[in-house]
Amino acid sequence: MILTAEQIKKVIAWKxxxxxxxxxxxxxxxxxxxxxxxxxxPFQREIVTSLQTNRFNILRKFRQAGCTTIACAYSLWFCLxxxxxxxxxxxxxDIEAMEFVxxxxxxxxxxxxxxxxxxxxxxxxxxxxxxxxxxxxxxxSRSSGKDSGRSLAASLVxxxxxAFIDNIxxxxxxxxxxxxxxxxxxxxxxxxxxxxxxxxxxxxxxEENAFFPLQxxxxxxxxxxxxxxxxxxxxxISGGKSYYGQFEKKGIFVENWEATERFKASPRLWxxxxxxxxxxxxxxxxxxxxxxxxxxxxxxxxxxxxxxxNRMRIFKEAHPAYEYIISVDCSLGTNRDYTAFHxxxxxxxxxxxxxxxxxxxxxxxxxxxxEVGLMYNxxxxxxxxxxxxxxxxxxxNRMEYxxxxxxxxxxxxxxxxxxNREIILALMxxxxxxxxxxxxxxxxxxxxxxxxxxxxxxxxxxxxxxxDLVMSLxxxxxxxxxxxxxxxxxxxxxxxxxxxxxxxxxxxxxxINIPTLGGMTKEDYxxxxxx
Numbered sequence: 001m002i003l004t005a006e007q008i009k010k011v012i013a014w015k016x017x018x019x020x021x022x023x024x025x026x027x028x029x030x031x032x033x034x035x036x037x038x039x040x041x042p043f044q045r046e047i048v049t050s051l052q053t054n055r056f057n058i059l060r061k062f063r064q065a066g067c068t069t070i071a072c073a074y075s076l077w078f079c080l081x082x083x084x085x086x087x088x089x090x091x092x093x094d095i096e097a098m099e100f101v102x103x104x105x106x107x108x109x110x111x112x113x114x115x116x117x118x119x120x121x122x123x124x125x126x127x128x129x130x131x132x133x134x135x136x137x138x139x140x141s142r143s144s145g146k147d148s149g150r151s152l153a154a155s156l157v158x159x160x161x162x163a164f165i166d167n168i169x170x171x172x173x174x175x176x177x178x179x180x181x182x183x184x185x186x187x188x189x190x191x192x193x194x195x196x197x198x199x200x201x202x203x204x205x206x207e208e209n210a211f212f213p214l215q216x217x218x219x220x221x222x223x224x225x226x227x228x229x230x231x232x233x234x235x236x237i238s239g240g241k242s243y244y245g246q247f248e249k250k251g252i253f254v255e256n257w258e259a260t261e262r263f264k265a266s267p268r269l270w271x272x273x274x275x276x277x278x279x280x281x282x283x284x285x286x287x288x289x290x291x292x293x294x295x296x297x298x299x300x301x302x303x304x305x306x307x308x309x310n311r312m313r314i315f316k317e318a319h320p321a322y323e324y325i326i327s328v329d330c331s332l333g334t335n336r337d338y339t340a341f342h343x344x345x346x347x348x349x350x351x352x353x354x355x356x357x358x359x360x361x362x363x364x365x366x367x368x369x370x371e372v373g374l375m376y377n378x379x380x381x382x383x384x385x386x387x388x389x390x391x392x393x394x395x396x397n398r399m400e401y402x403x404x405x406x407x408x409x410x411x412x413x414x415x416x417x418x419x420n421r422e423i424i425l426a427l428m429x430x431x432x433x434x435x436x437x438x439x440x441x442x443x444x445x446x447x448x449x450x451x452x453x454x455x456x457x458x459x460x461x462x463x464x465x466x467x468d469l470v471m472s473l474x475x476x477x478x479x480x481x482x483x484x485x486x487x488x489x490x491x492x493x494x495x496x497x498x499x500x501x502x503x504x505x506x507x508x509x510x511x512i513n514i515p516t517l518g519g520m521t522k523e524d525y526x527x528x529x530x531x
Contacts, residue, residue: 007114015081019048022073027110028103035110043220044070051186054212058198058205059188062218067188071158072103074186078156079137080121085155088178089141090171092164097141098128100160104139105131144171154178157185163192163199172197187211194450196464285451285459286429294432295445303440308368311357315350315440322347324379325483326369327476329468330392332362339365340468342444343376344476346483349431350438352376356469362388366395378403382479384471385413405479414475421474425459427481428474436480437473444469 003011014021019040026038040048047070050057061067075087091097105126108116115121125132132138144165157175162168179185189198205211284291304313318324323346331337339360343353353376355368373379382405383392393413396404404412416424431437432448439445450465461467 003114003118011115011118014077018052018074018077019045021077021081022048022070025111025115026073026076026107028069029106035106038069038073038107040070041066041220041222043216047214047216048074050212050214051184055183056185056210056212057187058202058211058213059186060202060213060215061188061190062216062221063190065216065218065221067216068100068160069103071160071186071188072100073107075139075156075158076104076107079131079133079139080135082137082155083120084136086137087139087156087158088154088175089139089158089160090144090165090175091141091160092144092166094143096160097143100141101127101129101131101139144168155183157183159185159187159189161189162187163189163196168197185211193462194446194465283453284449285425285453286432286448288449290433291445291449294439295442295449298440298442298445308355308357308360311360312353312355312368312372313441313443314353316345316352318352318376319345320377322377323483324352324376325476325479326373326376326379326381327472327474327479328365328369328381328383328389328392329472329475330362330365330383330389331358331468332388338466338468340472341369341372342469342472342476343372343379344437344480346480348438349436349480351440351444354441354444354469356443362392363395366392367399370396370399370401373401373403380405380479380483382475383413384416384475385411386416389413414478416471416475422459424474424478425470428470428477431477431480432473437477441469444473448473 010024014024023037023039027035028038030036044066047057047059047067051074059067071089075089078087079085089097089100091100108123108131111121120133120135122134123132124134125138129141130138131140144167154175157179159165159168165171187198187201191199193199201209201211202213205213304315306313325344325346326341327344328341329339331339338356338358339362341355342351344350345352353372355372357365360368369381369383373381380403381396381401383389383396385393390413393404397412405414406412407414428437432439439448447461447465447467447469450462451459451467451470452462453459461470
């Protein structure tokens with residue numbers, strides 16, 4: 001086909017500018033209006049611009065933002081105007097994978113007629129999962145699976161609704177070599193809990209990985225902002241549906257649901273799907289608002305220094321006037337569960353240090369606890385004694401560590417059983433909720449955010465997450481409650497205050513040897529503060 005000068009000019013312009021191509025040529029199927037042009041909103045243009053500018057992009061979006069449609073339109077532009085390229089789309093299921101291709105078929109079939117007559121733009125293959133052009137470029141879509149990313153030489157990899165893709169960690173590791181030699185990657189999703197691959201990649205972007213973060217809010221959508229009542233209406237409808245299902249299961253009939261004011265809309269659904277807030281996939285054991293406040297207070301600041309190859313974070317060093325608790329949840333250190341312990345200030349409930357490792361052998365973990373215990377004024381160590389916990393306690397005893405928790409039966413450590421697990425967890429929840437504990441670690445806050453109540457009513461870590469820091473914090477809560485009830489020492493629990501500057505004022509010189517992490521000691525002259 002011989003193109004006119006005007007058509008050649010358009011092809012040249014569209015090759016350079018995918019936004020111009022999409023606005024001029026792409027049509028989509030609207031559920032009410034049928035086939036209609038796809039004009040990009042400003043926030044959608046920003047996404048396309050970022051795809052052009054950055055090799056790796058990760059998008060945090062609200063529902064019904066049209067972002068999958070953008071990915072389809074961009075894929076079509078990418079294949080048409082870039083010969084010998086391959087786009088691979090990975091979706092959460094086979095239905096979604098085929099729907100992605102169907103959208104591209106609709107877009108392609110509704111291109112200007114003269115474009116479809118250009119030989120390079122014509123297709124060789126059109127199947128449920130593949131779209132291949134005569135210029136050598138192709139688009140393939142696949143559902144999730146542990147081998148989905150293997151053996152695919154992709155120029156552009158798209159993870160659609162990445163937070164919902166099974167085995168995505170494995171898929172990512174498999175697909176990375178396919179784009180390591182110059183390919184691009186676009187990850188897009190609504191949020192779906194905390195601790196999964198998508199959440200970790202978003203939290204790490206761009207400092208800890210190559211992804212450029214993009215976030216859009218429903219307020220960026222002109223159609224939603226036109227109607228002041230849209231947010232209220234959606235909350236009412238989504239909340240109504242959510243709660244209706246719950247009451248229907250219980251056999252409660254609501255005759256006029258919309259008029260029943262005593263049933264409130266679900267704020268959780270709204271926050272996750274439209275405010276793009278990372279929440280656990282179940283109801284968090286501790287109120288989500290409280291945990292969010294803790295997480296936001298901690299922020300991104302690294303107000304700690306580390307020891308033991310970055311496994312331990314120290315927020316505050318030992319104070320000679322304070323007593324401390326070290327609560328330990330043990331593991332074998334074989335790259336499965338974590339050994340986790342907290343150092344808690346008995347005077348004010350503050351978390352002053354935290355240890356977290358899944359590669360530290362049991363004996364080495366005991367040695368570290370003994371060293372840290374000495375550093376924190378011969379801290380009271382309360383380890384759980386389930387299974388490997390007994391071996392951990394034996395190691396502590398061989399090291400002649402003297403201050404180990406003893407229960408009312410004279411046994412060292414705390415045996416976590418079904419009967420008392422709920423009790424110590426409830427106590428931990430109370431201490432976090434009432435600010436008895438001051439959490440300083442984002443790792444602990446993150447585990448609390450993924451510690452949920454499942455459908456059977458059991459408190460546990462969300463799927464793919466861990467609860468070692470949570471359980472060790474529960475042990476600390478139990479020990480702290482016992483100490484508060486059995487010792488006459490004055491505490492300022494919940495206030496997280498420091499001792500006054502003259503706390504060490506003495507009539508005589510005061511000095512004390514404080515063991516450091518390396519085992520050395522130094523003389524403490526803090527008595528000078530009293531002058």
